[in-house]
Amino acid sequence: MVEVSGHRGNESICLMAALRSVLFVIWLYGSLVFFGLLFLPTMLLPRQAATLGIRCWARAAVWGMRVICNAKTEVRGLENIENEPLLVASKHQSTLDTVLPFLYLKDPCIILKRELLWYPLFGFYALKTGQIAIDRSGAMKTLKEMARKAKLARDNGRSLLIFPEGTRTKPGIDAEYKPGIALLYKELDIECLPVALNTGTCWPAKGIMRYPGTMVVEFLPRIEPGLSRKAFMKTLHDRIETRSLALAEDAGVNVSTTEPAEAANA
Numbered sequence: 001m002v003e004v005s006g007h008r009g010n011e012s013i014c015l016m017a018a019l020r021s022v023l024f025v026i027w028l029y030g031s032l033v034f035f036g037l038l039f040l041p042t043m044l045l046p047r048q049a050a051t052l053g054i055r056c057w058a059r060a061a062v063w064g065m066r067v068i069c070n071a072k073t074e075v076r077g078l079e080n081i082e083n084e085p086l087l088v089a090s091k092h093q094s095t096l097d098t099v100l101p102f103l104y105l106k107d108p109c110i111i112l113k114r115e116l117l118w119y120p121l122f123g124f125y126a127l128k129t130g131q132i133a134i135d136r137s138g139a140m141k142t143l144k145e146m147a148r149k150a151k152l153a154r155d156n157g158r159s160l161l162i163f164p165e166g167t168r169t170k171p172g173i174d175a176e177y178k179p180g181i182a183l184l185y186k187e188l189d190i191e192c193l194p195v196a197l198n199t200g201t202c203w204p205a206k207g208i209m210r211y212p213g214t215m216v217v218e219f220l221p222r223i224e225p226g227l228s229r230k231a232f233m234k235t236l237h238d239r240i241e242t243r244s245l246a247l248a249e250d251a252g253v254n255v256s257t258t259e260p261a262e263a264a265n266a
Helices: 006-038 039-045 047-067 094-104 112-118 123-127 140-155 180-189 227-250
Strands: 071-076 087-089 110-114 132-134 160-162 192-197 213-219
Touching: 006 039, 006 047, 006 071, 006 123, 039 047, 039 123, 047 071, 047 094, 047 123, 087 094, 087 227, 094 110, 094 213, 110 112, 110 140, 112 123, 112 132, 123 192, 123 227, 132 140, 132 180, 160 180, 192 227, 213 227
Parallel strands: 071 213, 087 160, 087 192, 110 132, 110 160
Antiparallel strands: 192 213
16 A cells, blocks of 8 residues: 555545535435434423433534544533523534533523524424523613513523523633623522533534534533622633633643634634
8 A cells, every 4th residue: 555645645535524514514404304303292391301302402413523534522511411490601603512412401492593493304403492682782671681681581490501601602711701691600609500611622613614623612600690790701601611612722722823813703
């Protein structure tokens, strides 16, 4: 066998990575259609039945990343997920962050952008399972409605998941936290569970390329209710960003060369 080296070797590696990425995208959306249609009758059943379909798709996504793209998922700090409901505040780098919580939280209620409801099948399940869709402009009316729905979910024993940055960012990026998380912390009066991660190192926010490695999601120690807004936001930001930065560095990201958050989200 002739050994491929140098420039041709790099081309072969890039070509293989691109092929794996395309296969994964086919797998991801193919499994969405499969499970979406398979569990479609659950639209006529109680909400928890439809949640099973989302869990199956989440497992398919994790399996596809591991088998097709050689990217495994490692979850840490599961001992911190006790005594739900909780206010879960998570770093956001990948689409995976939106569905993975269904594998570890009992009955999560996710605060997501309204545009996701327009996606075929996914939108049906988001509505059926009682997810909270908001306009990301963050107007006061929108925030009050979000808080009202979040209280109803909390009263039903459901944990609330919100992405404080409001959008996906690249690994190593420290973006400004939106006011919605502070409002929910005050209004819900429950413990806040910070989540650090580096999923964007294998599953970037943009493009179809997927990369081998280990995607780490880490549930951090909880923050007690009752802190002032300033103290809470500082504690939350420091915990999530410090740990997420360390996870990015562990994955080989040179955080000193990452561009500002505004450029990353452009």
